Amino acid sequence: MTEERKMNKSAIQRRLIPSYIFLIIVCFISVFPIYWMLTAATNNTYDVSQGKIFFGTHAVENYHALLQRADDTLNFKGGKGLWKIMGNSFLYAGVQTILCIFICSLAGFGFELYHDKKKDRLFGVLLLAMMIPQVATLIPLFRMMSSMKLLNTVYAFILPAISTPFMIMMFRQNSRNFPPDIMEAARLDGLSEIAMFFRMYMPVMKSTYAAAAVITFMNAWNAYMWPRAVMADNRAATMQMLIANLAGGYTVDYGVLMMGVLFCSVPTMVIFFVLQKQFAEGITGSVK
Amino acid sequence: MNKKSGVTRKQEVWGWAFLAPATILIFVMSFWPMIQAFIMSLKKGPAANMVWQEPLFKNYTRILQDKTFLTSMGNTFLYLIIEVPIMLILAILLAQILNNRDLKFRGGFRTMVFMPCAVSLVSYALIFKSLFATQGLINSALMHLHIISENINWLGTTGTARAVIIMGLIWRWTGYNMVFYLAGLQNIEYSVYEAAKIDGANGWKTFWGITVPLLRPVIVMTFIMSINGTLQLFDESVNLTNGGPSNSTITMSHYIWNQSLGVGVAKFGYASALAFVVFIMVGILAFINLKVGDTRD
Numbered sequence: 001m002t003e004e005r006k007m008n009k010s011a012i013q014r015r016l017i018p019s020y021i022f023l024i025i026v027c028f029i030s031v032f033p034i035y036w037m038l039t040a041a042t043n044n045t046y047d048v049s050q051g052k053i054f055f056g057t058h059a060v061e062n063y064h065a066l067l068q069r070a071d072d073t074l075n076f077k078g079g080k081g082l083w084k085i086m087g088n089s090f091l092y093a094g095v096q097t098i099l100c101i102f103i104c105s106l107a108g109f110g111f112e113l114y115h116d117k118k119k120d121r122l123f124g125v126l127l128l129a130m131m132i133p134q135v136a137t138l139i140p141l142f143r144m145m146s147s148m149k150l151l152n153t154v155y156a157f158i159l160p161a162i163s164t165p166f167m168i169m170m171f172r173q174n175s176r177n178f179p180p181d182i183m184e185a186a187r188l189d190g191l192s193e194i195a196m197f198f199r200m201y202m203p204v205m206k207s208t209y210a211a212a213a214v215i216t217f218m219n220a221w222n223a224y225m226w227p228r229a230v231m232a233d234n235r236a237a238t239m240q241m242l243i244a245n246l247a248g249g250y251t252v253d254y255g256v257l258m259m260g261v262l263f264c265s266v267p268t269m270v271i272f273f274v275l276q277k278q279f280a281e282g283i284t285g286s287v288k
Numbered sequence: 289m290n291k292k293s294g295v296t297r298k299q300e301v302w303g304w305a306f307l308a309p310a311t312i313l314i315f316v317m318s319f320w321p322m323i324q325a326f327i328m329s330l331k332k333g334p335a336a337n338m339v340w341q342e343p344l345f346k347n348y349t350r351i352l353q354d355k356t357f358l359t360s361m362g363n364t365f366l367y368l369i370i371e372v373p374i375m376l377i378l379a380i381l382l383a384q385i386l387n388n389r390d391l392k393f394r395g396g397f398r399t400m401v402f403m404p405c406a407v408s409l410v411s412y413a414l415i416f417k418s419l420f421a422t423q424g425l426i427n428s429a430l431m432h433l434h435i436i437s438e439n440i441n442w443l444g445t446t447g448t449a450r451a452v453i454i455m456g457l458i459w460r461w462t463g464y465n466m467v468f469y470l471a472g473l474q475n476i477e478y479s480v481y482e483a484a485k486i487d488g489a490n491g492w493k494t495f496w497g498i499t500v501p502l503l504r505p506v507i508v509m510t511f512i513m514s515i516n517g518t519l520q521l522f523d524e525s526v527n528l529t530n531g532g533p534s535n536s537t538i539t540m541s542h543y544i545w546n547q548s549l550g551v552g553v554a555k556f557g558y559a560s561a562l563a564f565v566v567f568i569m570v571g572i573l574a575f576i577n578l579k580v581g582d583t584r585d
Binding site for chain 1 (some may be wrong): 291299300302303306307309310311313314317318319320321322324325326332335366378382383385386388390391393397398400401402404406407408409410411412414415416417418419421423424425427428429445459462463465467468471491516520521522523526527534540541544545548549556559560563566567570571574580
């Protein structure tokens with residue numbers, strides 16, 4: 001019996017050989033550019049262009065050159081420029097994440113647990129906003145921010161992104177697991193509606209909050225078109241804008257460029273490896 | 289009775305209060321700008337002092353003669369038609385393989401396929417730009433393998449530059465879409481697959497006979513998302529090729545950017561007309577997709 005099962009198992013594994021080969025090829029292609037980015041960050045531009053694919057000894061040099069480039073764009077001294085821009089990116093992404101998950105979860109709570117015909121219809125209207133391309137609202141929003149004197153401030157960065165139909169839908173769908181009965185019980189105990197949100201809904205929905213926070217942070221950190229429009233002052237720049245500038249000159253130092261890409265990718269890579277499950281849940285959002 | 293309706297009234301008010309901030313923001317930050325974009329698309333002149341276009345729809349008729357925009361539209365659709373099907377089929381295939389419980393190291397494989405999502409669009413565009421530089425790794429590897437005898441100017445030639453953008457897109461988004469399919473497959477009873485195996489169905493048959501039909505709603509959704517995303521391509525066009533050589537790889541969003549907030553004189557009126565055309569395209573394609581996907585049998 002056990003013999004037979006063993007045979008069976010090895011037969012199954014043999015049948016899977018093409019799958020393994022296919023997966024190994026796909027995984028190699030998926031991972032190699034990231035691996036290469038890491039190695040290139042430690043090589044000088046000559047070695048990079050000669051096709052070196054192993055770690056080199058120029059990491060410190062590239063790092064200092066990157067600090068210098070960042071300082072130059074900001075007119076800073078002493079290597080503080082890079083950290084200022086990193087700080088900008090963290091600030092914008094952090095504020096956007098906190099406000100976005102708060103506002104959208106509140107809306108998801110309202111739409112699902114207080115739902116009636118009118119609210120359902122309104123929800124349908126809000127979903128239409130998903131079809132609006134970013135470039136279509138770019139100019140009016142830019143003018144709006146400019147007339148409100150918000151350019152180069154965190155408000156201009158976050159305002160168009162802190163309420164999205166996707167996030168509201170995600171919270172709404174996941175709210176279906178939230179039992180309405182306990183709300184009735186809480187009401188009898190004299191708990192106010194807003195207290196129910198803070199004391200009951202938020203703790204129960206912890207995992208949805210985690211997924212929503214991860215995906216919102218990623219999106220905010222990676223944003224490029226909108227920040228380029230409204231954060232044009234170098235001192236308000238984000239990491240994405242910094243590295244895009246590094247590649248802009250006539251001669252590109254690939255070692256320094258990849259060092260910049262590395263710095264830009266560290267936060268998202270850490271999130272990816274530590275919170276991969278939440279990230280995947282955040283992407284699929286309301287697909288259930 | 290009286291008391292009860294009082295409570296519901298209070299709840300009613302709270303319900304609206306909860307969804308008010310998000311709703312107001314979407315109206316002010318999405319719908320209102322969309323209306324403004326349409327109004328602006330009927331105007332001309334400098335941003336501070338725009339006047340009605342004469343005739344009113346001149347910005348729109350002008351689009352038909354705008355060779356660069358037509359090129360950008362062609363490029364965007366080229367990327368769409370080639371990239372989206374390859375990427376989605378690859379993603380479904382990977383999801384089916386990774387859903388097989390007999391497979392070893394599933395978690396590791398999944399993480400690696402998913403990994404490109406850990407880098408930003410700008411970052412990966414710059415990585416690909418470096419890899420495909422004339423003095424880059426791809427050329428030196430091909431030289432070492434004696435496949436080519438002199439360096440190819442990948443990003444300086446229209447055809448290859450477009451191909452690099454498409455490869456980049458497939459690289460960045462296949463794992464992303466696979467995540468949707470894996471989530472979708474988890475809702476399918478695994479016993480369906482085991483029954484198919486006992487019936488002697490091979491991988492190919494299971495793929496078309498079980499996976500694709502059962503995943504149809506998810507496929508429709510990823511299709512809409514991919515179309516939406518491709519029509520809005522911007523970061524890759526700007527950072528990988530900068531639209532070049534001579535605007536032959538530029539995308540619609542990139543061109544609109546150049547017309548409004550990019551280099552040179554800002555043509556807000558004309559750029560708004562272009563943007564409105566993109567909006568219509570996204571709407572039409574999404575609508576067609578929903579209709580096609582909705583044929584329940």
